[in-house]
Amino acid sequence: MSALLSIQNMTHFFGGLKAVSEFSFDVPEGVIYGLIGPNGSGKTTTFNLITGIYNPTQGKILLDGKDITGQKPYKIVRSGIGRTFQNLRIFSSMSVLDNIRAAKQYRAKSGLLSSVMRLPGFMAEEKRIREESMNLLEVLHLADRADDAARNLPYGDLRRLEIARALATQPRLLLLDEPAAGMNPKEVQDLMKLVQRVRDEFKVTVFLIEHHMKVVMGICERVKVLDFGTTIAEGKPEDVGRDAKVLEAYLGRKGAAC
Amino acid sequence: MEYKPVLQTLKRIGSWIVFPLLSVGDIVGRKTGRNMPRLTLAALGIYLYIYVLGSTGVFNGYVMHIINLSLIYVALAASLNLINGITGQFSLGHMGFAAVGAYVSGTFTTLLFKLNPSVPGAYLVFVGAIVAGGVAAALMGVLIGFPSLRLKGDYLAIVTLGFGEIIRTILNNISYVGGPRGLLGIPKFSNFTIIFAAAFLTILVIRNLVHSSHGRAFLAIRENELAAELAGIDTTRYKVLSFAIGAGFAGVAGGLFAHLLQMAHPTQYGFMGSVMVLIMVYAGGVGSLTGSIIAAFSLTFLSEGLRGVLDGLGELTNLPLGDLRMVIYALLLILIMLFRTEGLMGNKESKLLMLPEDKR
Amino acid sequence: MGSIINAQQIINGLQLGSIYALIALGYTMVYGIVRLINFAHGDFYMIGAYAAYGAFFLFNAVLGGAGGPMAVATLLFAMLAGLSIAALTNRFAYRPLRYKPKLSSLITAIGVSMFIEYVFSATPFIGASFRAFPAIIPQSLFKIGSATVSNYVVIDLAVAGTLMIGLTVLVKWTKLGKAMRAVSQDKDAARLMGIDIEKVISATFMIGGAFAGAAGLLAGMTYPRIFPYMGILPGLKAFIAAVLGGIGNIPGAMLGAYIMGLAETFASAYNSLLGEGIAFAILILVLLVRPRGLLGEKTADKI
Numbered sequence: 006m007s008a009l010l011s012i013q014n015m016t017h018f019f020g021g022l023k024a025v026s027e028f029s030f031d032v033p034e035g036v037i038y039g040l041i042g043p044n045g046s047g048k049t050t051t052f053n054l055i056t057g058i059y060n061p062t063q064g065k066i067l068l069d070g071k072d073i074t075g076q077k078p079y080k081i082v083r084s085g086i087g088r089t090f091q092n093l094r095i096f097s098s099m100s101v102l103d104n105i106r107a108a109k110q111y112r113a114k115s116g117l118l119s120s121v122m123r124l125p126g127f128m129a130e131e132k133r134i135r136e137e138s139m140n141l142l143e144v145l146h147l148a149d150r151a152d153d154a155a156r157n158l159p160y161g162d163l164r165r166l167e168i169a170r171a172l173a174t175q176p177r178l179l180l181l182d183e184p185a186a187g188m189n190p191k192e193v194q195d196l197m198k199l200v201q202r203v204r205d206e207f208k209v210t211v212f213l214i215e216h217h218m219k220v221v222m223g224i225c226e227r228v229k230v231l232d233f234g235t236t237i238a239e240g241k242p243e244d245v246g247r248d249a250k251v252l253e254a255y256l257g258r259k260g261a262a263c
Numbered sequence: 264m265e266y267k268p269v270l271q272t273l274k275r276i277g278s279w280i281v282f283p284l285l286s287v288g289d290i291v292g293r294k295t296g297r298n299m300p301r302l303t304l305a306a307l308g309i310y311l312y313i314y315v316l317g318s319t320g321v322f323n324g325y326v327m328h329i330i331n332l333s334l335i336y337v338a339l340a341a342s343l344n345l346i347n348g349i350t351g352q353f354s355l356g357h358m359g360f361a362a363v364g365a366y367v368s369g370t371f372t373t374l375l376f377k378l379n380p381s382v383p384g385a386y387l388v389f390v391g392a393i394v395a396g397g398v399a400a401a402l403m404g405v406l407i408g409f410p411s412l413r414l415k416g417d418y419l420a421i422v423t424l425g426f427g428e429i430i431r432t433i434l435n436n437i438s439y440v441g442g443p444r445g446l447l448g449i450p451k452f453s454n455f456t457i458i459f460a461a462a463f464l465t466i467l468v469i470r471n472l473v474h475s476s477h478g479r480a481f482l483a484i485r486e487n488e489l490a491a492e493l494a495g496i497d498t499t500r501y502k503v504l505s506f507a508i509g510a511g512f513a514g515v516a517g518g519l520f521a522h523l524l525q526m527a528h529p530t531q532y533g534f535m536g537s538v539m540v541l542i543m544v545y546a547g548g549v550g551s552l553t554g555s556i557i558a559a560f561s562l563t564f565l566s567e568g569l570r571g572v573l574d575g576l577g578e579l580t581n582l583p584l585g586d587l588r589m590v591i592y593a594l595l596l597i598l599i600m601l602f603r604t605e606g607l608m609g610n611k612e613s614k615l616l617m618l619p620e621d622k623r
Numbered sequence: 624m625g626s627i628i629n630a631q632q633i634i635n636g637l638q639l640g641s642i643y644a645l646i647a648l649g650y651t652m653v654y655g656i657v658r659l660i661n662f663a664h665g666d667f668y669m670i671g672a673y674a675a676y677g678a679f680f681l682f683n684a685v686l687g688g689a690g691g692p693m694a695v696a697t698l699l700f701a702m703l704a705g706l707s708i709a710a711l712t713n714r715f716a717y718r719p720l721r722y723k724p725k726l727s728s729l730i731t732a733i734g735v736s737m738f739i740e741y742v743f744s745a746t747p748f749i750g751a752s753f754r755a756f757p758a759i760i761p762q763s764l765f766k767i768g769s770a771t772v773s774n775y776v777v778i779d780l781a782v783a784g785t786l787m788i789g790l791t792v793l794v795k796w797t798k799l800g801k802a803m804r805a806v807s808q809d810k811d812a813a814r815l816m817g818i819d820i821e822k823v824i825s826a827t828f829m830i831g832g833a834f835a836g837a838a839g840l841l842a843g844m845t846y847p848r849i850f851p852y853m854g855i856l857p858g859l860k861a862f863i864a865a866v867l868g869g870i871g872n873i874p875g876a877m878l879g880a881y882i883m884g885l886a887e888t889f890a891s892a893y894n895s896l897l898g899e900g901i902a903f904a905i906l907i908l909v910l911l912v913r914p915r916g917l918l919g920e921k922t923a924d925k926i
Contacts, residue, residue, distance in 0.1 A: 056493060058489070077492075077497075077499075078489075078492045078493055079492050079493070079495050079496055079497050079498065082492075082493055082494065082495040083495050087493075088493055090490070094487045094489060094490035095486075095487070095490070096482065096483050096486035096487060096490065096491075097486060097487075098486060098610065099479075099482055099483070099486060103479055103482070106476070106479050107479040107480065107482070107483040107491070107494055107496065108494035108495060109476070110476040110477075110479055110480045110483075110494070110495065110496055111495040111496060111497070113475075113476035115475065115476065117472070117477060120471065120472060120475035120476070120477055120478075121467075121468050121471045121472055121475075122471075123297075123299065123471055127475070130476075131475070134476070170490075170494060171493075173494070174494060174495045353726060353729075355733075410907065410910060410911065413910070413911070413914065414910060414914070416725055416726060416729075417658075417659075417660045417725065417726075417729050418866075418910060418914070420660070420729060421660065421862065421863075421866070421906065422906065422907060422910060424859075425859075425863075425902075425903035425906050425907065426903075428859075428903060429900055429903050432896065432899045432900050433896075433900075436895075436896045436899075534855075535737075538733055538737065541730070541733070545730060582747050584745065585745075586741045586744045586745035586751065587741070587745050589737060589740075589741040589745075590738060590741045590742055590745055592737065593734045593735070593736075593737035593738035593741060594734070594738060596730065596731070596733070596734035596737070597716060597731055597734040597735060597738065600720065600727045600728075600730050600731040600734065601716070601719055601720065601731070604720075604723055604724070604727045
């Protein structure tokens, strides 16, 4: 297995505060990879660095061997990384379908003029985008709500819609920022199945941040534990779960997390 | 006034022109599954209807003038709606773009017709001048779009306001275009036909744009800029594009305005002018073109009506009641914000301005 | 440039800067606490000027004669007028929109500003035309080196200086000041600490309004003519000064205002077009180069 995402020596400062420190790791292609750690340990910052929202003070980020460090977020997305957010960022007054179609914008070829004149080429492309988007909604069980305004969806559906939107950009690497946050046990179960299904059906590598130990232990094939911006353990979930340093950092200070 | 014959004429013209066109549009629309034929033929019907009423004298010159003004405001409000309502930016200097269009096209035609009063193809030259004014305004839109890349909400409002004021100050100080006296002696080329065409084109282009990948990029930026960027949308490009297109149409409207009033004056394009357009957008509904059309017409007619009433009362009582008009506008704006923040139409559209497959 | 930057211009610039500072403080405090650009703030200043105008003639008719105590009474009256209009605006226009989208408050502010201006110009006894402002205190001139200085300069600087020191004391050492700082940092946390947020916001508006009222009187006296739209440009420039200093930052607003006053005086001496446009040029420059202003703190959005 080759590394799809490779992070080399990444360091990031906020003002004088070191948020991430000399961080290096590889995410192999095709796995479900988990990043865990106590609050404030630099997990979301890592995602923000990978997706170009912040520029790392130091270090390199490679996607499939290609340097994407310091590129604008939309370019990074176009080169194959999709993500969701910890606190949902849905296009809430647009329809569910349009949430997906918006993420397909960058693949549309029709220019302004042909769009405005609604030429046959444009109409054909619109039809194709619509079909693709509906298929995606079908897979994520959202098709029957396609025409509803996104804001009218229940919370669990919104989480799925955000994953669908990330998939609509056709990523090779899917970053999920606490996908199980705020879910009940039943929804968590469904989510775990969904993530595995998404990985298999869309042939994506999944890299997720999660507090929910059950999710991490249940579906992640590799886990990395972060504290104060540095790695304290890495490996298979069952090994990491027994690591003394992890237990101290994660469970010892916070009490039982799950 | 004998309104019975007027009413009869209205009815007769309606049944001869508008209804056949509408039914043809309906049939073609149903056959092709598209809304464009319906929309175009409905617009043609409305155009012919007003045109016939105007040329037969049922609507006198004054009414036609107010209709022309309303249509110019339709273009201004719709183009501002693209920037503020659809893309979610906040421009307070929209009349600055209109000023660019008015002065560029006005200077051009004034100069040309001063040199040679019988220019061949005069009307085409005028249309060219209007387009040139629109292009100049669009370039200005690109320029002012750049600050929008780093600024949001209220800060952007102040910068665009500052931009409008800078334009006004510059115009005030260029004696070549009349300085504070304004640009006078612009030939009267604007008529109902071209103004209607421009307003319709503005609405059509923005409507079609909204229902395309480009339009979904605009909307996504309004909804959540960061998420839009992470959906692969080049937010920088689309924000500037929104300003450019909105400014371009405002420039065209400004050019038509100048050739309707036969003059352009810096104060017409100041902050208060921009606020008037803003009121139309927010009264009609943010993001709703239908709302912009309704608001542009009703507020222009209200404004003219109030002008007549208040000036009459003012003359009788010898009081400066003309300013009460603006008081009423200000109150209207405050009341809309306090009690119906989303405007008359919210972000709903008339069926004609939507796509048949979009149910919302 | 030697002829443009001289002692005389510096004095004029500081005088103008004092007036801007009093207006800018209201903008910056209100922005700091409710994140609203109060477009109507310039009109509070205009109302201060008209209140002083009215009060002067009233006091003169009732008590007779101009003099120090009467000038102080006029000043207090102008401040009271600014304070009242600010409190009313906050209560009836902004408070109902406190938890609605920010832009609706901004648009309402534009509406309030228009409303105040046009009500003034439509009121029969005020009207849209210019009015000459009376000499509340007789003007006297004296020389410092080559520069001619009016006693008005001294008054403007002294009044502005006193009020600014007073504000600094209030914000730093009183309970209200602490509450104001707490609310501007974090509204929800402040509420949990038992602070009555609406009271603090209202007090902030009142202080800002009173300062704008004082600025109105000083401006009326210094540049002796007043009209209903007199608040638009100084209001905008003072706002820009607040942005220059770092919006929400009190010392920043003072610094920005004096820089603005000086820059405008120098620019006008050079070229009148430049004088009119310099404020906006400064604004665009600041927002492009250093959007948080000279003394503003860097804030990061939570993602």
